[in-house]
Amino acid sequence: MSVPILSARDLTKTYGRGPDRFDALKGVTLEIDRGDSVAIVGKSGSGKSTLMHLLALLDSPGGGQIHVDGTDAKTLNGRRLNALRNSMFGFVFQQFFLNPASNVLENVVLPLKIAGVGARERRTRGMTVLEQLELTDKARNKAGDLSGGQKQRVVIARALVNNPQVLFADEPTGNLDTATGRIVEDILFDLNANHGITLITVTHDHDLAARFNRRLYIRDGLLITTDEEHAA
Amino acid sequence: MKPLEILKTAMTNSLRSKLRTFLTILAIFVGAFTLTITNGLGTGISNYIDSQIAAVGSNNSFTVGKTDTSGNPGSGPKKYDASTRVLAAGGRPGSTQLALGQSDLNAIGAIPGITGVTPVTRLNPDYIQWKGHDKYQLTVSPLAGAQPQLAAGTGLDDSGTQPQLILPASYVAPLGFADNNQAVGQDTTIGITDATGTRHPITARITGVEQSALLGGGGAFINKALSTALADAQGTGAPAATKTAWANATATFAPSSAAQINDMKAGLAAAGYTAQTLDDRIGTVKTVINGIIGVLDAFAVIALVAAGFGIVNTLLMSVQERTREIGLMKAMGMGSGSVFALFSTEAAFIGFLGSAIGSAAAIGLGTAVSGALARGPLSDLAGLHILAFAPVPVASVILLVMAIAFVAGTLPAWRAARQNPIDSLRYE
Numbered sequence A: 001m002s003v004p005i006l007s008a009r010d011l012t013k014t015y016g017r018g019p020d021r022f023d024a025l026k027g028v029t030l031e032i033d034r035g036d037s038v039a040i041v042g043k044s045g046s047g048k049s050t051l052m053h054l055l056a057l058l059d060s061p062g063g064g065q066i067h068v069d070g071t072d073a074k075t076l077n078g079r080r081l082n083a084l085r086n087s088m089f090g091f092v093f094q095q096f097f098l099n100p101a102s103n104v105l106e107n108v109v110l111p112l113k114i115a116g117v118g119a120r121e122r123r124t125r126g127m128t129v130l131e132q133l134e135l136t137d138k139a140r141n142k143a144g145d146l147s148g149g150q151k152q153r154v155v156i157a158r159a160l161v162n163n164p165q166v167l168f169a170d171e172p173t174g175n176l177d178t179a180t181g182r183i184v185e186d187i188l189f190d191l192n193a194n195h196g197i198t199l200i201t202v203t204h205d206h207d208l209a210a211r212f213n214r215r216l217y218i219r220d221g222l223l224i225t226t227d228e229e230h231a232a
Numbered sequence B: 001m002k003p004l005e006i007l008k009t010a011m012t013n014s015l016r017s018k019l020r021t022f023l024t025i026l027a028i029f030v031g032a033f034t035l036t037i038t039n040g041l042g043t044g045i046s047n048y049i050d051s052q053i054a055a056v057g058s059n060n061s062f063t064v065g066k067t068d069t070s071g072n073p074g075s076g077p078k079k080y081d082a083s084t085r086v087l088a089a090g091g092r093p094g095s096t097q098l099a100l101g102q103s104d105l106n107a108i109g110a111i112p113g114i115t116g117v118t119p120v121t122r123l124n125p126d127y128i129q130w131k132g133h134d135k136y137q138l139t140v141s142p143l144a145g146a147q148p149q150l151a152a153g154t155g156l157d158d159s160g161t162q163p164q165l166i167l168p169a170s171y172v173a174p175l176g177f178a179d180n181n182q183a184v185g186q187d188t189t190i191g192i193t194d195a196t197g198t199r200h201p202i203t204a205r206i207t208g209v210e211q212s213a214l215l216g217g218g219g220a221f222i223n224k225a226l227s228t229a230l231a232d233a234q235g236t237g238a239p240a241a242t243k244t245a246w247a248n249a250t251a252t253f254a255p256s257s258a259a260q261i262n263d264m265k266a267g268l269a270a271a272g273y274t275a276q277t278l279d280d281r282i283g284t285v286k287t288v289i290n291g292i293i294g295v296l297d298a299f300a301v302i303a304l305v306a307a308g309f310g311i312v313n314t315l316l317m318s319v320q321e322r323t324r325e326i327g328l329m330k331a332m333g334m335g336s337g338s339v340f341a342l343f344s345t346e347a348a349f350i351g352f353l354g355s356a357i358g359s360a361a362a363i364g365l366g367t368a369v370s371g372a373l374a375r376g377p378l379s380d381l382a383g384l385h386i387l388a389f390a391p392v393p394v395a396s397v398i399l400l401v402m403a404i405a406f407v408a409g410t411l412p413a414w415r416a417a418r419q420n421p422i423d424s425l426r427y428e
């Protein structure tokens, strides 16, 4: 049996202290295999984004362990951790976090710049991924001038540009109309099916969740076995 | 992130909020401008003093006299000693100076490091005259390594047989010359009286005209041929013994380090001679001027420290403004070191802009003002450029400002570097 690419045990996360203390995660255990596609489903405020951030090693848990490819994340030093964030994981944030003053291509190649890739190669790889997402003609536009759907695709392009093994997408279709949402969904499933990328996506859209290989339901910081809203 | 990318990104970032960066640069500009000016003042004045010092003597020679070891003058008349000779010295009646004889010259020449000894003969010419115009009093001194600053003509030929002199600029008009250039190449007559009261006229050629100098006594420099001719004329009829007694001698040495010079001095002192270099005699002037420049520099540095707080402020604001961007970059695997480098490079870049512009402006304005002063109010001090800008001090000013800016940038940069990516991304 192969080692899961991500596994978490008894993850907890507490925000604030004293009277403001809030337990966002109360002990989450899960395993995700390489090449899997997983939907994380739950109501607003249930802890979906918090869980994603912990799994992508962007934040440190209050308690519990995370193993990446069998390695305990706690044992990773700064350099290895940065290398993981840079090249193993791609993250599509719920709020896009684009730099509106820079153009689309510059936004997309930021991870490559951080990795120390040369300007010429950045350009070619950036253009390749923009082509994949049908944004070639927007490469020179300011990121701030794009439509919502275009921005969403730029953010996905940025997450993909360094060929990650795991793509985290936090509500990738939340801001989009049904038609555009559909296009973005198709892109994600194509990456999963044809490029072997492990796909972990947060959504509260049950139709979208149904297209995934697995669904994890979360409520008040705990995983629950069934989709009670639907079951009920 | 590669260092070059960090530099490029830092430069782009600093120009993002143009007005704010501009104001910070302005503050640094003022400090760098002041510091460059005070530095230029230091360079200008010490250049001038160096050239003036070179004009009156060589740095590679001592003026040597015999050390008077016979106790203080209050202890009554001194006992006669047949082996020492004294000369009447200037000053109050009764002051004497121990004379140097040929054996002393030999002893001085034997000190390791000394390459030559020439006795200083006091020459007292009566007048100088050109072609029947009025006669003027003149004092003369041998070149002895001095490098007079010439306004016209060429230097003296110390090895030739033609008697030559360099005329101080102040003599040009009184002697009847239309200008400096007319004086060059002319033969003048120098009158000198001998021991018997007979006056000897000696012909000497003017090879050059010396700029009016700060330290020179207004005398003329003469070459060896002229000094020999004058000494011979002056010594005519004098008893032979007075020809071999001198008050001072000039001892020359090869260019040496301060330690070597001190060794030679110690050697001379042990042998009973007092030696002074030109620097010994003029050093105090320099010390005072360096002190004044130092105080001015301190004010400029205070201005720069104030500008440094401006940098801290600017960068703290831009760190705050870019909190999310920093969070994003860290989420994409940018190391804390790179984030720190990014912001401190930005600080250094702002410092560089401010100091480069400030120094350039100071050099431009300073050169213009100094030129105007040299032509106007300071024209009496020929060769004085009150502000002079040498590459090394200007480069050090720029580097110093960049260092101050860098230090100022470390606090904001450290703040940026230690941020947790998710907290930064949440920042509204």
Ligand SMILES: Nc1ncnc2c1ncn2[C@@H]1O[C@H](COP(=O)(O)OP(=O)(O)OP(=O)(O)O)[C@@H](O)[C@H]1O
Binding pocket: A015, A016, A022, A024, A042, A043, A044, A045, A046, A047, A048, A049, A050, A051, A094, B426
């Ligand atoms: N930095 C924080 N400080 C305090 N509370 C926080 C912080 N971040 C998240 N929370 C709280 O933790 C809970 C989970 O937040 P999270 O963002 O994970 O929800 P979510 O499931 O992603 O919701 P949504 O679907 O609305 O995005 C929420 O109640 C939120 O208020």
Ligand SMILES: [Mg+2]
Binding pocket: A048, A049, A050, A094, A170
């Ligand atoms: Mg969320």
